[in-house]
Amino acid sequence: MSPCKHDSTASFGQGDASVSCSKPENGFGDPLSLFHSEKAVEELLQQTPVEGMDEHLIEFSEALRTVAKALRRAAEGKASAQAEAAEWKRRYELEKSRNMQMERKARIAEQNGNVDCGRVKNLDNQLMLQNELDEHFEDCCMKHGICSHEVLRDRESDSNSTVDRSKMTRKASFKLSWCCKGENGDQHKHDIVSFEKGNITTAERSSKQISLKWESDPQTVLILTKPNSVSVRILCAQMVRWLKEKKKLNIYVEPRVRAELLTESSDFNYVQTWEDDREVLLLHTKVDLVTTLGGDGTVLWAASMFKGPVPPIVPFSLGSLGFMTPFHSEHFKECLDSVLRGPVSITLRHRLLCRVIRDAAKNEYETEEPNLVLNEVTIDRGISSYLTNLECYCDNSFVTCVQGDGLILSTTSGSTAYSLAAGGSMVHPQVPGILFTPICPHSLSFRPLILPEHVTLRIVVPFNSRGSAWASFDGKDRKQLAPGDALLCSMAPWPVPTACQVDSTNDFLSSIHDGLHWNLRKTQSFDGPREL
Numbered sequence: 001m002s003p004c005k006h007d008s009t010a011s012f013g014q015g016d017a018s019v020s021c022s023k024p025e026n027g028f029g030d031p032l033s034l035f036h037s038e039k040a041v042e043e044l045l046q047q048t049p050v051e052g053m054d055e056h057l058i059e060f061s062e063a064l065r066t067v068a069k070a071l072r073r074a075a076e077g078k079a080s081a082q083a084e085a086a087e088w089k090r091r092y093e094l095e096k097s098r099n100m101q102m103e104r105k106a107r108i109a110e111q112n113g114n115v116d117c118g119r120v121k122n123l124d125n126q127l128m129l130q131n132e133l134d135e136h137f138e139d140c141c142m143k144h145g146i147c148s149h150e151v152l153r154d155r156e157s158d159s160n161s162t163v164d165r166s167k168m169t170r171k172a173s174f175k176l177s178w179c180c181k182g183e184n185g186d187q188h189k190h191d192i193v194s195f196e197k198g199n200i201t202t203a204e205r206s207s208k209q210i211s212l213k214w215e216s217d218p219q220t221v222l223i224l225t226k227p228n229s230v231s232v233r234i235l236c237a238q239m240v241r242w243l244k245e246k247k248k249l250n251i252y253v254e255p256r257v258r259a260e261l262l263t264e265s266s267d268f269n270y271v272q273t274w275e276d277d278r279e280v281l282l283l284h285t286k287v288d289l290v291t292t293l294g295g296d297g298t299v300l301w302a303a304s305m306f307k308g309p310v311p312p313i314v315p316f317s318l319g320s321l322g323f324m325t326p327f328h329s330e331h332f333k334e335c336l337d338s339v340l341r342g343p344v345s346i347t348l349r350h351r352l353l354c355r356v357i358r359d360a361a362k363n364e365y366e367t368e369e370p371n372l373v374l375n376e377v378t379i380d381r382g383i384s385s386y387l388t389n390l391e392c393y394c395d396n397s398f399v400t401c402v403q404g405d406g407l408i409l410s411t412t413s414g415s416t417a418y419s420l421a422a423g424g425s426m427v428h429p430q431v432p433g434i435l436f437t438p439i440c441p442h443s444l445s446f447r448p449l450i451l452p453e454h455v456t457l458r459i460v461v462p463f464n465s466r467g468s469a470w471a472s473f474d475g476k477d478r479k480q481l482a483p484g485d486a487l488l489c490s491m492a493p494w495p496v497p498t499a500c501q502v503d504s505t506n507d508f509l510s511s512i513h514d515g516l517h518w519n520l521r522k523t524q525s526f527d528g529p530r531e532l
């Protein structure tokens with residue numbers, strides 16, 4: 001069907017009849033153009049002189065208005081149904097893979113004649129290990145909230161990508177507890193609101209300071225470093241030596257870093273690494289703790305390596321700002337000593353799960369590999385000089401149409417990054433919410449919003465858009481969104497636990513004071529006029 005586009009603001013009934021008409025989506029026009037067509041009918045009714053008006057014309061106009069309204073409702077309904085369908089599809093896939101895992105497990109049990117619940121024996125390959133671990137994670141953590149859990153790991157590096165079954169040992173287990181001001185709770189309380197005897201009371205706070213306590217000693221540390229920095233390289237070598245010699249830990253680094261360490265000294269040959277992306281996908285099953293040496297970008301890098309559960313991260317500051325890097329590198333021994341002993345306060349940083357849904361996809365369930373972001377997903381105009389035109393839906397509701405440079409959907413951790421620069425509010429990282437921040441909107445009244453954590457946002461590039469939009473994820477991986485394409489965004493089930501220097505509130509306030517000099521002003525002197 002060929003798209004037709006008219007200026008919806010032009011009047012008709014005065015010789016130049018014009019109704020906005022964008023390319024219909026499955027037979028329905030996009031809601032905004034339908035809204036404009038409704039407006040055009042409205043204008044027609046107002047502009048036609050009452051005297052001598054043809055009754056048939058009135059009837060026709062009213063019928064047209066009713067049709068336009070119905071079409072708009074249908075298009076909005078369809079948009080939200082698509083968002084819902086994608087969510088169901090995600091759940092369906094989860095369920096399907098769970099069933100497949102169970103079937104596989106049953107087959108293995110048949111072969112082995114014995115399966116010890118939650119423990120893996122004689123798995124065929126690493127993929128099997130992954131499935132088993134995911135299942136264990138879901139069984140344990142999804143049923144009881146985040147609680148003490150154990151996962152299995154293979155201790156030695158497996159360069160040939162096969163699990164050395166005899167060497168499989170337990171990954172360090174830990175317990176998370178939610179506490180406030182000296183009060184300790186062993187389990188996260190789910191009953192936030194009580195309504196005993198008809199009285200609604202907020203019995204628990206949804207978000208308290210979280211404390212991580214090791215139940216067994218951590219054994220494996222992954223060190224991630226910012227590239228091309230001499231000071232980072234020196235610190236990395238010192239940290240590796242100390243962790244190996246004093247703490248007797250297994251150490252993983254990126255292949256680049258292992259090569260750098262080996263050029264320094266062949267003594268570092270105990271340091272482990274990986275060979276391909278498949279092994280990276282299994283890192284969460286091997287690593288008890290991650291340290292990052294760099295700035296916020298290195299923390300984003302670390303988070304992006306884990307497409308599922310993320311081990312606790314200890315971020316050392318070797319960048320310029322460091323909103324997410326509270327640990328000072330010069331005291332790394334004391335810091336790591338205290339983290340390895342525990343308990344340690346952590347911030348569970350929420351991530352957003354983003355899926356691009358192409359108009360060209362054969363069906364509504366055909367989506368690309370999702371992206372997980374710790375800061376934000378940005379949908380902007382890229383190199384185009386036209387305004388972006390983005391239709392935004394929140395669950396079943398039409399939110400607005402963004403006409404400007406673009407839109408940022410940010411986590412609360414990302415609230416101090418790009419969203420802040422675009423005028424969004426700064427939000428404590430432990431607050432569960434999604435920031436909806438426009439970039440240079442061409443409107444005086446477009447204030448940023450903060451939406452609750454449970455919503456699914458759907459950003460659509462309408463067919464009548466003048467150009468494509470571009471999505472980028474934590475400032476990386478740009479993807480083009482052509483007219484008709486959409487981006488779905490919801491809260492991911494795998495947060496990024498980062499260790500705190502003091503606690504999440506203290507660290508957050510320190511970061512905005514030190515990093516941004518937030519509300520820094522010389523104190524007014526006591527002398528001068530005073531109220532009597």
Ligand SMILES: NC(=O)c1ccc[n+]([C@@H]2O[C@H](COP(=O)([O-])OP(=O)(O)OC[C@H]3O[C@@H](n4cnc5c(N)ncnc54)[C@H](O)[C@@H]3O)[C@@H](O)[C@H]2O)c1
Pocket residue numbers: 295296297298300319320321322323324375376413414415416417418419421473474475
């Ligand atoms: N106009 C802007 O402010 C702007 C523009 C583009 C990207 N960014 C941010 O850069 C991030 C990517 O960071 P990078 O280090 O890979 O790129 P980068 O090296 O270009 O650094 C971007 C800057 O953003 C800071 N930053 C990153 N995450 C932050 C956070 N959560 N809170 C406060 N500051 C933060 C970094 O410290 C750094 O100073 C993106 O996720 C985006 O938020 C900001």
Ligand SMILES: Nc1ncnc2c1ncn2[C@@H]1O[C@H](COP(=O)(O)OP(=O)(O)OP(=O)(O)O)[C@@H](O)[C@H]1O
Pocket residue numbers: 224225226227254294295296297298299300301318319320321322
């Ligand atoms: N291990 C890594 N491998 C590849 N790239 C990385 C790695 N760690 C960080 N980067 C990238 O290097 C860039 C700079 O990192 P980072 O932000 O940590 O340092 P910085 O720019 O010196 O610090 P700041 O952002 O505080 O000024 C980022 O774009 C980040 O994605």
